[in-house]
Amino acid sequence: MTTTPHVVVVGGSLGALRAAEQLRAGGHAGPITVLGAEAHLPYNRPPLSKDVLAAGEPLAPAALADRLAFRRRASTADVDFRLGDPVVASDLRAGVVWTGSGSATSYDGLVVATGLRPRHLDVSGPALGRHVLRTVEDSHGLRADLERGPGLRVVVVGAGFIGCESAATLRKLGHEVTVVEPVGSPMERVIGAAVSAAVQGHLEAAGIRFVLGTGITGYLGEERVEGVVLGTGRVLPADVVVEAVGSLCNTEWLAGNGLDLSDGVLTDNRMRVVGAERVVAVGDVARFPNPLFDDVPRRVEHWSVPTDTARCAAATLLGDLAGMPPDDEFAPVPSFWSDQLDLRLQSFGSPALADEVVVEEGDLEHLLDGLLVTYHRQGRHVGTLAVNLSAARQRGLREQFSRPVPVA
Amino acid sequence: MKVTVDMTMCQDHGQCAIAAPEVFRINDEGHLEYDAEPGDDMLEYVEEAADVCPVQAILIADS
Ligand SMILES: Cc1cc2nc3c(=O)[nH]c(=O)nc-3n(C[C@H](O)[C@H](O)[C@H](O)COP(=O)(O)OP(=O)(O)OC[C@H]3O[C@@H](n4cnc5c(N)ncnc54)[C@H](O)[C@@H]3O)c2cc1C
Ligand code: SF4
Numbered sequence: 001m002t003t004t005p006h007v008v009v010v011g012g013s014l015g016a017l018r019a020a021e022q023l024r025a026g027g028h029a030g031p032i033t034v035l036g037a038e039a040h041l042p043y044n045r046p047p048l049s050k051d052v053l054a055a056g057e058p059l060a061p062a063a064l065a066d067r068l069a070f071r072r073r074a075s076t077a078d079v080d081f082r083l084g085d086p087v088v089a090s091d092l093r094a095g096v097v098w099t100g101s102g103s104a105t106s107y108d109g110l111v112v113a114t115g116l117r118p119r120h121l122d123v124s125g126p127a128l129g130r131h132v133l134r135t136v137e138d139s140h141g142l143r144a145d146l147e148r149g150p151g152l153r154v155v156v157v158g159a160g161f162i163g164c165e166s167a168a169t170l171r172k173l174g175h176e177v178t179v180v181e182p183v184g185s186p187m188e189r190v191i192g193a194a195v196s197a198a199v200q201g202h203l204e205a206a207g208i209r210f211v212l213g214t215g216i217t218g219y220l221g222e223e224r225v226e227g228v229v230l231g232t233g234r235v236l237p238a239d240v241v242v243e244a245v246g247s248l249c250n251t252e253w254l255a256g257n258g259l260d261l262s263d264g265v266l267t268d269n270r271m272r273v274v275g276a277e278r279v280v281a282v283g284d285v286a287r288f289p290n291p292l293f294d295d296v297p298r299r300v301e302h303w304s305v306p307t308d309t310a311r312c313a314a315a316t317l318l319g320d321l322a323g324m325p326p327d328d329e330f331a332p333v334p335s336f337w338s339d340q341l342d343l344r345l346q347s348f349g350s351p352a353l354a355d356e357v358v359v360e361e362g363d364l365e366h367l368l369d370g371l372l373v374t375y376h377r378q379g380r381h382v383g384t385l386a387v388n389l390s391a392a393r394q395r396g397l398r399e400q401f402s403r404p405v406p407v408a
Numbered sequence: 409m410k411v412t413v414d415m416t417m418c419q420d421h422g423q424c425a426i427a428a429p430e431v432f433r434i435n436d437e438g439h440l441e442y443d444a445e446p447g448d449d450m451l452e453y454v455e456e457a458a459d460v461c462p463v464q465a466i467l468i469a470d471s
Contacts, residue, residue: 018459021459044463044464047463068464070464071458071466071467073455303462304460307460337421390434390437390438391420391421391422391434391440392425392434392436392438394422394423394425394426394434395422395425395426395429398426
């Protein structure tokens with residue numbers, strides 16, 4: 001190995017940036033090249049379903065990406081960001097990746113940070129008026145469509161976090177919002193049925209309508225969306241449709257290397273891609289086991305995860321390159337927040353794993369007064385959700401998870 | 409080191425207070441208070457606090 005190995009990071013968002021920063025923080029002085037598909041430096045996505053939809057002048061994508069750009073540590077000033085050219089293929093045995101424009105880049109160490117892209121509904125129909133939300137371009141397109149008038153009829157398909165947040169923001173803007181969700185109730189898979197029903201009630205009181213238990217089977221309209229057809233046959237008139245129906249992992253470029261790409265890219269507990277050498281993965285795309293809970297590898301689509309996994313992955317990669325593989329256990333506390341109207345949800349741990357939900361403080365009828373819920377699996381505390389509790393409480397709530405609990 | 413939090417952006421997420429409790433804290437009203445000139449030995453923690461701020465409101469400068 002040369003004294004200054006070249007590390008290539010594929011992806012151009014939070015995970016990629018944090019990986020570059022953590023490589024520098026870990027003492028890597030050699031070249032770092034970031035190969036990103038988007039034309040922008042890494043920017044922050046959560047505001048796209050919140051303030052960005054609601055406030056200020058609508059900005060063109062480049063200006064918006066600029067406004068949402070992550071602060072980059074000074075140590076990354078010499079990182080070579082090559083943007084707007086996706087990686088399309090790789091040979092991990094030879095240590096080479098190829099971009100769409102045909103250029104080949106060799107590496108000594110590789111970081112996979114290609115994240116997710118939104119799934120689109122598999123229903124044909126007009127192109128105009130249909131939106132997904134992951135990039136500044138998506139956000140710009142949706143905002144431009146919303147300029148067509150006040151009080152538009154908006155259908156949000158999917159009642160996950162991004163769907164519910166978008167619905168809340170659009171309602172705040174005065175639009176007529178209906179959320180359609182075929183499976184379960186809002187965010188139920190993560191926060192459980194009881195809390196889900198309470199949040200749904202709160203959003204309904206603000207005028208958001210929910211249609212649960214049926215999906216979209218067709219679109220009305222020639223060039224522009226005029227409505228959606230539900231599985232029940234009912235038609236909902238719509239000026240704008242937001243499809244928030246989950247994501248697909250950007251792993252196609254890793255095909256042909258014998259990896260497990262069945263759901264993101266499988267890694268070990270130290271974020272090493274299983275089946276490859278000198279390759280680690282970070283962020284939404286990485287499927288890793290977390291000993292805080294058990295030994296089942298899972299992908300975690302929370303904003304906190306790219307930062308946590310990048311710290312571990314960078315240390316692993318540098319250790320492996322130096323022939324001193326680290327082996328201390330990686331057990332990050334997953335956490336996410338979500339803002340919906342006047343509610344702030346803050347979660348620690350993995351509520352989604354629970355088989356039992358306990359309301360510890362407050363009551364489900366009065367979310368604004370503050371609610372604390374704990375989640376348990378086979379009697380073990382696995383998650384906590386706070387709704388409208390003071391941020392002063394968070395440290396304590398998070399600390400309950402900072403120690404790995406022995407696996408039963 | 410000089411720390412500035414853009415209070416027009418800050419949404420009292422309190423993530424900074426988890427990462428660097430010596431520099432950032434959430435008061436009893438649930439709002440952020442911070443030490444604008446922490447010692448340079450705090451740099452690593454302040455960097456981490458700036459990283460984890462969901463609205464990227466924290467700025468760090470050499471003093
Ligand atoms: C609208 C929205 C709101 C959100 N709100 C919240 C929230 O309130 N709370 C929360 O905890 N989380 C939230 N999240 C989730 C959070 O933003 C993600 O967890 C985070 O963005 C993951 O970062 P990442 O770098 O792993 O992946 P991504 O952000 O998906 O970045 C991957 C990058 O890699 C690039 N790429 C993909 N394929 C290739 C390729 N072949 N070659 C090169 N580059 C490639 C992509 O273009 C992209 O830039 C939200 C997400 C969205 C979209
Ligand atoms: S993490 Fe950011 S938003 Fe939250 S209190 Fe600190 S500065 Fe404010």
